[in-house]
Amino acid sequence: MKRIVSIFLVLCLCITMCGCSIQKKNGASGSTENALDEEEVLKQAGKILKKMTLDEKIGQMILVDLDELSEDGKPVTKLTKKIKEKIEKNHIGGVLLGNSNVKSVEQIKKLxxxxxxIEGITLYIGTEEEGGGTRSIAVNNKEIDGTGYVSPADMGKNMSEDQLEDTGVMIAKELKDLGFNFNLAPCADVWKMENISKVSSEQIRNLAMQEVGPAPAEPKIKKKMSKKKAKKLKRKYEKEHASYEKKVQAYIDRYTVDDANQSCFSSDExxxxxxxxxxxxxxxxQGMATAVKTFPGTAPVAKYHQLVPCQITTGLSKLRRENFSTFSAAIDAGTNMMMAGHVWLTKIDKDFPASLSSTILSDVVRKELGFEGVLFTEALNVPVITSQYSAEEAELKAVIAGADMLYNPVNVEEAVFHVSRAVMFDDIDEKQVDQAVLRILQDKIQQGIYHK
Known part of the structure; x- marks a missing residue:
């Protein structure tokens, strides 16, 4: 695989040096070979849905990083009995793996x-493989570095449409060989730093301090205190302060996205x-399900958007032309899934982020763009959400807004309970849950992920 990719990249470079640029290709199709008849798929999905309990349905609406199910907080590299039980008990619909879960080809295939x-409806088993960059599963493993040579930013500059399609083919083949059935890619964000809200470092630091806790108090040095004791107290404080600052910075770093520009193909829509x-x-x-990200285009505000509310103030007509058009192209190409991000579009809905907004998910994504696939939220366990909503509020708002899957709820078991209780008390119409699950089942059947 490495040899093939290396030869391909050399060819790309040669063509690029001759003045190659992306050009539209006629007749591109997003359909998979041997696609099942839509009516038959709907019929099969409907039969499965009728036999499911409410909790089984809601479980299918959960997408979670495998590490979130870890028993000790360490990266998961093998399926333990307890993790297996969590997945089966909560009827989880899908898991995502990252480069921390990959140690070798043999290990990831076994995982x-x-x-x-696992018993029940087959899982979505996904990863975020863009073809290169820090999130590539090949970043720490030379055995599978065939997927991780070129970032989307470089692809957009140097590859033709044919070459990009061939790259998609190669990525899908390698991922399928490793046992994955869906890819959280590509990114359809346009890299333009305009009409965005400013975020202050003080705002970021204050949020981190709220989470870490109060800073250690500076000791009061009394006049009668001996120099030795005063020096000891000062050293203790300096040590505690340094430790505190490390914790604050670690918290900020955990939710900071520094390389969003590398995930974007271009600043040209x-x-x-x-x-x-x-x-x-x-x-x-190649039969690989795709999940385009991150609607409505979070890259320009991505750096701190998981920490504090970030706004895009662009007007609707420009949003349609620059932000929405790229996702329309992804829909036309047949993307199976779409991730909705935690960013505020103030000209459409100033009260809620896109991920929790019915105006954006239902009116824009479903009705205006005509997306009929699986729609899921960005991770719900990040500070920008947890600092403003309880776990239950965020989960219910997302479902009511039109999300089919909840990505990384704060607690999986509690999330299933919250949505189930909301259905039982008529806060959520069960028909909405059924529609979400039907989309998931249809996609799993159509992609060959689930076989009856």
């Missing part, structure tokens, strides 16, 4: 095989549309 063998569509077409031709 994905074990996950696929036409280039992004063509590139995203080509990558999706390539991946789907």
């Amino acid at each position: 994905t095989q074990d996950l696929q063998s 036409d280039v992004v549309s063509t590139a995203a569509g080509a990558m999706i077409t390539g991946m789907k031709s």
